[in-house]
Amino acid sequence: MTAENGARLVADPHNPSGEDSLIARYFKPLATDPGALGLVDDAAVLASSGEDIVVTTDAVVEGVHYLATDPPDTIARKALRVNLSDLAAKGATPAGFVLTLALRSKEDSWLRPFADALGEDVRTFACPLLGGDTVSTPGPQMISITAFGRVPKGRMVGRTGARPGDxxxxxxxxxxxxxxxxxxxxxxxxxxxxxxxxxxxxxxxxxxxxxxxxxxxxxxxxxxxxxxxxxxxxxxxxxxxxxxxxxxxxxxxxxxxxxxxxxxxxxxxxxxxxxxxxxxxxxxxxxxxxxxxxxxxxxxxxxxxxxxxxxxxxxxxxxxxxxxxxxxxxxxxxxxxxx
Amino acid sequence: MTAENGARLVADPHNPSGEDSLIARYFKPLATDPGALGLVDDAAVLASSGEDIVVTTDAVVEGVHYLATDPPDTIARKALRVNLSDLAAKGATPAGFVLTLALRSKEDSWLRPFADALGEDVRTFACPLLGGDTVSTPGPQMISITAFGRVPKGRMVGRTGARPGDxxxxxxxxxxxxxxxxxxxxxxxxxxxxxxxxxxxxxxxxxxxxxxxxxxxxxxxxxxxxxxxxxxxxxxxxxxxxxxxxxxxxxxxxxxxxxxxxxxxxxxxxxxxxxxxxxxxxxxxxxxxxxxxxxxxxxxxxxxxxxxxxxxxxxxxxxxxxxxxxxxxxxxxxxxxxx
Incomplete structure (x- = not known):
């Protein structure tokens, strides 16, 4: 156990070779939205011009939702896409996401293809990374994503509106x-x-x-x-x-x-x-x-x-x-x- | 390994005694914001009248950020408060949060004090639960929270504005x-x-x-x-x-x-x-x-x-x-x- 609280996905210009910065470096290319502040802050800004922000969150756990032997690129895509799927069903346009990575180790052979695949999906779905948190875990790896979308005010498509005859x-x-x-x-x-x-x-x-x-x-x-x-x-x-x-x-x-x-x-x-x-x-x-x-x-x-x-x-x-x-x-x- | 994707914090009226509903029941009293939709949807709505939404995310892992023997109420408070602390530092007013719980089991003796303490903090800090996801894990428990705050457009207090003489x-x-x-x-x-x-x-x-x-x-x-x-x-x-x-x-x-x-x-x-x-x-x-x-x-x-x-x-x-x-x-x- 340690006294610390996790390493944000924050690049530290004073310590570019530090572990935090290394991790942030993988993900910085994904932080294309101005609201991500280039991953130099510990919070992000989601601008709104009065429309509603749709929020959805979904996590995947190694050994539960994917196999430890699954290719890291498919794990990355699955983790993001299960959230994108929710946004689609709510009628929302993707606006971005935050990523929590619980890792046992920070091996380049895993993080590189993971970040690259996530980056491809960021571009494909126009859903930029806004920020995140990395924590170490002695147990199974876990990826938790909270994704955001935009809908006109009051227009999110819910579960409650189905009517007989539809x-x-x-x-x-x-x-x-x-x-x-x-x-x-x-x-x-x-x-x-x-x-x-x-x-x-x-x-x-x-x-x-x-x-x-x-x-x-x-x-x-x-x-x-x-x-x-x-x-x-x-x-x-x-x-x-x-x-x-x-x-x-x-x-x-x-x-x-x-x-x-x-x-x-x-x-x-x-x-x-x-x-x-x-x-x-x-x-x-x-x-x-x-x-x-x-x-x-x-x-x-x-x-x-x-x-x-x-x-x-x-x-x-x-x-x-x-x-x-x-x-x-x-x-x-x-x-x-x-x- | 299972084919499923986690159980949203969604109450299922058709199956009120199902595991999902039981978990949702603990947390429903915390979902006081209309945007939480009473936890019956798999997304939440964060309304904005043109102000910026500040987003921050922080996770705590059992054995890393807290001890397995720590009281569940202190774990709940810590998980939420580390995020509230970020909102405070950004000058933001809390607007709500989503919760991802990776649990080994769903024991009432743990979930009840956890949810009760979280509920107290929801009231104290006026930061309602908007939604969440529960996943099972064979490893250490983990709590990941993404919290939201509001600031006037363009006014989030960042890390980059310090000037000589301040x-x-x-x-x-x-x-x-x-x-x-x-x-x-x-x-x-x-x-x-x-x-x-x-x-x-x-x-x-x-x-x-x-x-x-x-x-x-x-x-x-x-x-x-x-x-x-x-x-x-x-x-x-x-x-x-x-x-x-x-x-x-x-x-x-x-x-x-x-x-x-x-x-x-x-x-x-x-x-x-x-x-x-x-x-x-x-x-x-x-x-x-x-x-x-x-x-x-x-x-x-x-x-x-x-x-x-x-x-x-x-x-x-x-x-x-x-x-x-x-x-x-x-x-x-x-x-x-x-x-």
Missing amino acids: LVFVTGTIGDAALGLDVLTGGVTADVLKGDRIAQDYLLDRYRVPRPRNALAAAVLAHASAAMDVSDGLAGDLAKLCAASGVSASVEVHRVPLSQAAAAAVSAVGLEKLVSGGDDYEILCAVPEAHCDDFARGADQAGVPVTAIGTVVAGLQAPRWTDAQGREVVLNRLSYSHF | LVFVTGTIGDAALGLDVLTGGVTADVLKGDRIAQDYLLDRYRVPRPRNALAAAVLAHASAAMDVSDGLAGDLAKLCAASGVSASVEVHRVPLSQAAAAAVSAVGLEKLVSGGDDYEILCAVPEAHCDDFARGADQAGVPVTAIGTVVAGLQAPRWTDAQGREVVLNRLSYSHF
């Missing part, structure tokens, strides 16, 4: 990440897709590197009555969205969009794994019928595939899942429980 | 926390103060529970040319502030304010321990001479003792410390280095 949309495809983890851990999916290296790699990549739907944020902001990102499993997340809105939903299982790889595996692993597995980082949203055409057009322009999978209905019961024949599909496991 | 002020007393840790670990201070339980307890408390100087924020905002909080040791932090401002300083060691307990121990432990020990969470600031009277008056009104310990001078060399006879005092260890 259509339920999801972006992209569902279940890929869960199958990717199954491949990684030598589960059924690995057997089913044995010999199909491309499908396996696709699923693995989907598990390791989320593809947040920030391109859709403007359409979500303009048209969705409620939205969230799918991180803990589609079925459970839909139940949460409905509960927050005081509504229920009727969802058709066969409409849930699957990738080619997932379609090839679904009969062996079961649909439940796909809709409860989590880590999708797609957007789930409710869109009033009158807005559906415009929403679809906006999604098309953004290059984001969207699929209507059901309808919001009145009631407080859990969402009802049915198959192509209208029979109820009972899902025993809605989402991953944490402890 | 006076260097510190609040309160310096070195108490370092001595408190020394007491805790059975160091020299424990010997020197043997029999003086009151002094020992005072120092221990100063180590465990920072007393952030948020009452001084308005005076800092109005009068300081540069400021930071003293977290890594006065000597090192002053060097950082000077370096960021492109100036040096001349400091008189005997002017550094000491508590009675520290004064009793200083000859045995050495002044260097006090000015390099860190964890003070006092404010260090430079104040232009024309502002000094008003600053002192503001501090007096805020009930925060301030002491001028030296002067900002031109030059890029490290600050010069002298004793009452004007002889240079060489400090070998400016502050704690992290790795």
